[in-house]
Amino acid sequence: MWERGCSLTAAGRALVLAESGGADRGTAGDLPLGRRDAILLSLHESWFGERLRCSVTCPSCQGRLETEVSTVDLRVPAGTGGPVTAAGVELDVRPVSTADLLAAADRRALLVRCVRSARKGERAVPPSELPEEALDAVAAALPDLDPQADVSLGMSCASCEHEWGAPFDIAGYLWAVLDAHARRLLYEIHELATAYGWTEREVLSVGPARRRFYLEAART
Numbered sequence: 256m257w258e259r260g261c262s263l264t265a266a267g268r269a270l271v272l273a274e275s276g277g278a279d280r281g282t283a284g285d286l287p288l289g290r291r292d293a294i295l296l297s298l299h300e301s302w303f304g305e306r307l308r309c310s311v312t313c314p315s316c317q318g319r320l321e322t323e324v325s326t327v328d329l330r331v332p333a334g335t336g337g338p339v340t341a342a343g344v345e346l347d348v349r350p351v352s353t354a355d356l357l358a359a360a361d362r363r364a365l366l367v368r369c370v371r372s373a374r375k376g377e378r379a380v381p382p383s384e385l386p387e388e389a390l391d392a393v394a395a396a397l398p399d400l401d402p403q404a405d406v407s408l409g410m411s412c413a414s415c416e417h418e419w420g421a422p423f424d425i426a427g428y429l430w431a432v433l434d435a436h437a438r439r440l441l442y443e444i445h446e447l448a449t450a451y452g453w454t455e456r457e458v459l460s461v462g463p464a465r466r467r468f469y470l471e472a473a474r475t
C-alpha cells in the first residue's frame with residue numbers, strides 16, 4: 256500500500272488508504288470527503304490507536320506548538336449536501352469527493368462538479384453559465400454541507416496567547432504516520448539483512464519483538 260501511494264498525489268494516497276479501510280474499490284473515489292475521512296479516522300484507530308500527536312506553527316509568532324488530540328474528538332457528522340442560493344440562482348450542491356479532486360483541472364471545474372442542479376426561476380442553468388458569484392457561494396457553503404471534511408483543531412499559543420482553528424487533514428496525517436512507519440521498517444530490514452544475510456522475506460517472518468532483539472544484538 257505504501258509503495259502504491261508513494262508515486263501518487265495527496266488525493267490518490269487518500270484513496271489508497273480509504274480502500275484499505277474498507278471503502279469499495281470501484282466507488283471509493285465517489286465518497287464525499289467527510290465519509291472518506293471518517294473511514295481514515297477508523298483506520299488510524301485500528302493501526303495506531305486513538306491518540307494523534309500534532310505539531311502546529313502559530314500563525315502569529317511562528318512558534319511551534321505540540322498538541323495531542325483523540326480521533327473521537329475529530330468525529331463530526333458527515334454531510335450529504337444541500338441547497339445554496341446566490342446571484343438569483345438556486346443550486347443543489349453535493350459535497351466534494353476524491354474523484355472530484357483528481358479530475359478537476361481548476362477551482363471552477365471543481366465547484367461546478369459539485370452542483371447537482373441549478374435553476375434561475377423556471378430555467379435550468381447549464382454548468383458553463385453558472386456565475387462566479389454563485390460558485391463563490393458554493394465554495395463558502397461546502398464546509399457546512401460536509402463538516403467532517405473541514406475539521407480544525409482549537410489551538411491556543413502559550414507564547415503569544417493567539418487563539419485560532421488549525422485545519423486538520425486526516426488523510427495527510429495518516430499518510431505521514433504510515434510513511435514514517437514503512438521507512439522505519441525498511442531500515443530495519445536493511446540493517447538485519449546486512450548483518451545476518453537474511454532476505455527481506457526472512458526478516459519479515461521474524462516477529463517484531465525478536466526483530467528488536469536481533470537489531471540490538473547486531474548493533475552491539
Ligand SMILES: [Zn+2]
Pocket residue numbers: 313314315316317318412413414415416417
Ligand atoms: Zn504564538
